[in-house]
Amino acid sequence: MTPADAPAARTALDHSAHPPWPLHPQPLPGETLMSWLARTTALYSLINTADLLDGLGVDTSGVDLDRYTREPVLTALAQRGGSTAERLREMTLAGYTPWLLDSTDPSECDFDTYVHQFSVLLPPGLAMADRRRRTPAAGTWLPWVSKLDTRACPLCIDALDTDADIAVMMAHQYPMLTSCTKHLCRLEFCAVIPGRLVFWDRTPAGSDEHAPPIPVPAVVAEIDRRTAAAMTSGSVELVAGRVQAAVWFRLLRTVVDEVSTPLVRTGWWAKPLSAIWKSTGCSRPLRTSWVPFEQLPWDEQANVLFAAATAIIAVENDEITASGADACLLRPRRYEPVDPGTPPTGSRSPVPTRSAWDGVIAAIDAAVAAARVDSDAARSLFGFARTGCRTEEDVDELAYAFVELGIRLDWD
């Protein structure tokens, strides 16, 4: 990580080749590096992760390889494990720079630059003095990185065909995600022995099974879906269009800070902020005033994320006043109606670089995004789409398509 340990690494790795381990499972999608190494050791008896790292110049005491692993070590592990250094780097937090965070070195992560370059709910500059109260000391903070215990989705673990696939998932270890985006249930704290066992913190009395999964609010599920998409695809579809993952993570962190602002510091804007917290049914944890999100206890982080998710969806649905300079990123572009009966023809007009259909597609995407989280929007969209159905089978097909799109139809 530092120039000082590079020479040691060179001498330790001057072997020209690293013969492959006889047994080496392939990394699972989303798995962390240490989880993969632990699953590898599970295939052998009497071997632990330190043995796999032996001779690579890695100090295994207190070093977090899941955060950052030096390139020569990645290369050696890739050769031994039948993978590539690039694939293994993606299994560390460093593989998510610079879009999730600027660097895994806290001295290169500036709180103010990350958290306050955007403004969504509050006008830029409002309550700057208050924001400074939450600014951690320089060199002590990484965005979205908390001291979390391991979390996993109980239903994902239940669905595994084999214990050999029990793994620690990268995205589940950082507090910007509350839920499993597949099962829409809360991620649960646990201890994982990769390739072997999970011990759940929440277990029914007298059982070693997990307690029933806890569903998360629809707005949280929607924001988590976008965050997961940002991590896996590098971009997120918003109603105004696609934004890079880097924009999404900073925008979300901005809203997290904005909903953490004490109402007394926000003047007129206390009203929408108060409405957001009221609609969550939780009260703003007091220490959010002076403690950065990453250093809050888990249950308080979950409440702040719930408020942030509520705020983002409310801005998108035009339900609250947002006065930030970047609130436009969450609002639909002005809708320009298109007459589907008279498509533009090439003979009459030059082909525009941006087709009018882009607007239609964006509008449909926006309607679908809204319908996923809002039963009124879902009802309207279904009613609109149903006008094209001629038979009951058509209606059934339509209902099935809605379910496929993640739109609930079980409204009252």
Ligand SMILES: [Zn+2]
């Ligand atoms: Zn799951």
